Amino acid sequence: MSDTLVDYDEVLTRYEPVIGLETHVELGTESKMFCGCSTTFGAEPNTQTCPVCLGLPGSLPAANAVAIESTIRIGLALGCRIASWSRFARKNYFYPDIPKGFQTSQYDEPLCTAGHLDVEVDGETYRVEIERVHLEEDTGKNLHVGGSTGRIHGADHSLVDYNRAGIPLVEIVTRPIPGAGAKAPEVARAYVTELREILLALGVSEVRMEQGNLRCDVNTSLAPIGSLEWGTRTETKNVNSLRSVERSVRFEMRRQAAVLDAGGRVVQETRHFHEDSGSTSTGRSKEEATDYRYFPEPDLVPIAPDEEWVEKLRAALPELPAARRARLRDEWGISPTEMAWLVNAGAVELVSDTVAAGADPADARKWWLGELARRANDAGTDLGDLAVTPAQVAELIGLVSAGTINDQLARQALDGVLAGEGGPAQVVESRGLAVMGESDELVAAVEAAIEGNPDVADKVRGGKVQAIGALVGAVMKTTRGKADAATVKRMLEERLISS
Amino acid sequence: MSTPSPKGQLTRDEVAHLAHLSRLAVSDEELDLFAGQLAAVLDAVAQVGKADVADVAPTTHAVPMTNVMRADVARPSLARDVVLAGAPAAEDGRFRVPRILGEEQ
Numbered sequence: 001m002s003d004t005l006v007d008y009d010e011v012l013t014r015y016e017p018v019i020g021l022e023t024h025v026e027l028g029t030e031s032k033m034f035c036g037c038s039t040t041f042g043a044e045p046n047t048q049t050c051p052v053c054l055g056l057p058g059s060l061p062a063a064n065a066v067a068i069e070s071t072i073r074i075g076l077a078l079g080c081r082i083a084s085w086s087r088f089a090r091k092n093y094f095y096p097d098i099p100k101g102f103q104t105s106q107y108d109e110p111l112c113t114a115g116h117l118d119v120e121v122d123g124e125t126y127r128v129e130i131e132r133v134h135l136e137e138d139t140g141k142n143l144h145v146g147g148s149t150g151r152i153h154g155a156d157h158s159l160v161d162y163n164r165a166g167i168p169l170v171e172i173v174t175r176p177i178p179g180a181g182a183k184a185p186e187v188a189r190a191y192v193t194e195l196r197e198i199l200l201a202l203g204v205s206e207v208r209m210e211q212g213n214l215r216c217d218v219n220t221s222l223a224p225i226g227s228l229e230w231g232t233r234t235e236t237k238n239v240n241s242l243r244s245v246e247r248s249v250r251f252e253m254r255r256q257a258a259v260l261d262a263g264g265r266v267v268q269e270t271r272h273f274h275e276d277s278g279s280t281s282t283g284r285s286k287e288e289a290t291d292y293r294y295f296p297e298p299d300l301v302p303i304a305p306d307e308e309w310v311e312k313l314r315a316a317l318p319e320l321p322a323a324r325r326a327r328l329r330d331e332w333g334i335s336p337t338e339m340a341w342l343v344n345a346g347a348v349e350l351v352s353d354t355v356a357a358g359a360d361p362a363d364a365r366k367w368w369l370g371e372l373a374r375r376a377n378d379a380g381t382d383l384g385d386l387a388v389t390p391a392q393v394a395e396l397i398g399l400v401s402a403g404t405i406n407d408q409l410a411r412q413a414l415d416g417v418l419a420g421e422g423g424p425a426q427v428v429e430s431r432g433l434a435v436m437g438e439s440d441e442l443v444a445a446v447e448a449a450i451e452g453n454p455d456v457a458d459k460v461r462g463g464k465v466q467a468i469g470a471l472v473g474a475v476m477k478t479t480r481g482k483a484d485a486a487t488v489k490r491m492l493e494e495r496l497i498s499s
Numbered sequence: 500m501s502t503p504s505p506k507g508q509l510t511r512d513e514v515a516h517l518a519h520l521s522r523l524a525v526s527d528e529e530l531d532l533f534a535g536q537l538a539a540v541l542d543a544v545a546q547v548g549k550a551d552v553a554d555v556a557p558t559t560h561a562v563p564m565t566n567v568m569r570a571d572v573a574r575p576s577l578a579r580d581v582v583l584a585g586a587p588a589a590e591d592g593r594f595r596v597p598r599i600l601g602e603e604q
Contacts, residue, residue, distance in 0.1 A: 031573040037573070037576045064568070095599070159595055
């Protein structure tokens, strides 16, 4: 069954969207939240479990100090108030991926509350209010067997791997975000992007979305323009890429508008996002939502961060991405828009590292946003995954500014580097790419070009100086781009004009 | 959630709800039986309400400690055959469970 959708622009003529995001982040700790099992990704199923994370009778949890500090640091980076008294709570429900019959989470006493994160979309700043940041544990992984697509429907039985069960998981919840209008999908994406940058800067998680380190639940609702009340929201679960965050909001806006246009009512429910079609489908209705019977975890004592502890963590925070971008913008002398291009291309750190390796900022930006972006695009990879390091790019730029190679030869040198032939200087040497000096070979090439194109040569002699370009081109062709165009032009002029 | 009943009583609906949350199959006769029995349990527990606690600070923990934490150090896990030995069924190194009904993950 496919949903009726309203054109996106038309949605905005009648409705105002409100969005909200719940983001789950797997922390990059060595051990699990409440036991010493390893957290390494990709291990054989059920090889990283013990009585604690399997919920065997008599086992007792012990809270991971780094996970608690990481959560407080995330809260501080988001401008949150850090609770002076915080507790874990049991969230009770039955599902095979929860071996204990409850998830150890936090309920009414989270570690961090009331923060905010400013995000920028098309030069405009949107403030996203953070409701809370709390710490809990991840669940195991189910594999459904016997169904046609590995999905639960039609599955014969399921297989469970508890390696992931008990890995520390931080949940970051925004307050509802109104007022983004047509930009709502982009604001949702920009928020997750910026949050990811902060988590990377803090070094608390690898935040690899494709490995499920960072997972988003996206809430979307629509209200008629001018309405005093917000509409009923849906919650799209487990949206696992930045692009999907944006698409899921856009899809829900278009779907809900069609429901409301037809005089219907949006059902408050969880929905599933489908990467292939960019659509969502109905999941569980909130009306039959589980009664979680939260209560304070009796096996763990409260966490009461005193001021000294919190201030020590605050003082040790790294420079955060927004401040870092502002500083680099100043240092590189570029506009916010130019910085936004670098951010969108994922090139800020690459350019920064290239500059640190000795390159001029303008050259570094030109290479990463130009030639290298083109190569990444052609190869269908991210800029950072190209087989060339910032240090090598700096070396390449250095060879160009020293006049050893020109831009065209530099591109050939880059071919060699990307093909694994070594560093730029090595490739220039092995491929013989250095610019030709005024050698006998070059003199011969220049004279051959004049003899081979007598008409053009005559034109130049007769005063049509711009015709010289054709001769330069001929020399560049015979020398396979190794000559320096300015040198060639001067040599031609000496022979055709100055004599 | 069904409407809470007056103190000391428990409705059949409440017992049915609790049974569902606990994944227990309870017959109609048992609903009546357990409603009475659970009400007696609640009454017994309600006696703590008689204690004078005017000068006692609320607590959820018997031990007055905070910030008990463990260093983030990985330690060896159990061997997989040991882990799966306690499972009613296993397949491909995983716990095998019956078909999961309800929510799609």
